[in-house]
Amino acid sequence: MNKRDREGSSRKNADAVKDCEMSSAPSSSVICAFKVFQQELDTKHDKYERLVKISRDITIESKRTIFLLHRVTSVPDAEDVLSEAEIKLDGVRQKIGQIAEELRGEDIYQFHRAFTPGIQEYVEAVSFMHYISHRSLISLEEINSRLVFTRKEKVDPKGSAEALPPGAQVLTFQVTPSDYLLGVADLTGELMRLCISSVGNGDIDTPFQLSQFLRQIHEGFSCIGNTGPYEVSKKLHTLRQSLGKVEDACYTLRVRGSEIPKHMLADVFSSRTTLIDPEEGVV
Numbered sequence: 001m002n003k004r005d006r007e008g009s010s011r012k013n014a015d016a017v018k019d020c021e022m023s024s025a026p027s028s029s030v031i032c033a034f035k036v037f038q039q040e041l042d043t044k045h046d047k048y049e050r051l052v053k054i055s056r057d058i059t060i061e062s063k064r065t066i067f068l069l070h071r072v073t074s075v076p077d078a079e080d081v082l083s084e085a086e087i088k089l090d091g092v093r094q095k096i097g098q099i100a101e102e103l104r105g106e107d108i109y110q111f112h113r114a115f116t117p118g119i120q121e122y123v124e125a126v127s128f129m130h131y132i133s134h135r136s137l138i139s140l141e142e143i144n145s146r147l148v149f150t151r152k153e154k155v156d157p158k159g160s161a162e163a164l165p166p167g168a169q170v171l172t173f174q175v176t177p178s179d180y181l182l183g184v185a186d187l188t189g190e191l192m193r194l195c196i197s198s199v200g201n202g203d204i205d206t207p208f209q210l211s212q213f214l215r216q217i218h219e220g221f222s223c224i225g226n227t228g229p230y231e232v233s234k235k236l237h238t239l240r241q242s243l244g245k246v247e248d249a250c251y252t253l254r255v256r257g258s259e260i261p262k263h264m265l266a267d268v269f270s271s272r273t274t275l276i277d278p279e280e281g282v283v
Helices: 003-023 029-073 078-102 112-134 140-145 177-200 206-227 230-256 262-271
Strands: 148-150 170-172
Touching: 029 078, 029 112, 029 177, 078 112, 078 148, 078 170, 112 140, 112 177, 140 177, 177 206, 177 230, 206 230
Parallel strands: none
Antiparallel strands: 148 170
16 A cells, blocks of 8 residues: 555545544433543542642742741740741641632542642641640641631622621631651651751750650651551651661760760761661561
């Protein structure tokens, strides 16, 4: 078959497809059903992409809040830093309110993978701020109690307010237990950095407080074992590394603290490597 014959054959096939489409009844139940499926899938995919974008914004703002909170060890008044961090977290909560609006009437677990990175980062930021303020771990109930949002009333062009039913004005978002655990696991890395920066500024009490706190978190995660989410067991290795570095800092302070000048302690901790059994990374 030469080139002209091939072009003619393809043209005939295209014409046959068009004839088939024209001959099919537009009111066919099968076609109508698939059009409905197409609309449902397009709507779901568009919602998924919007949630991914919101989650990225939450992640970025939460990381900025964490970076800001690390300044508490180097400023004379930590309240100014905490107040600025609270303002940033309020903005993050407004973003989470957008997620709650998108998930209204939807199954949260159908879209969970779209926004879980941002929620974990928010849990890490809010728990880090809570530890700096209260020296304790924030609970899941406390986090969820702050994720209650009120919808604004709709106003038509004529200027009359359209009052919504009382039950429709409030939206809530519930952080799942798995997102809470993963956020707390990431918190341990920030606490390890807080320990090193505190020592560099001459604070030798914070590392021992952090060491005790991280041991309690490690004990809690060890109790979960293989019964929790798979991601928790993977992050347990990072948790152990953070705990090992903090314990190494406490050891150096206790044994060699009098030999090393305070302004050189942070450099000593940064240069030392922590020896952890690699086989204990995942339980």
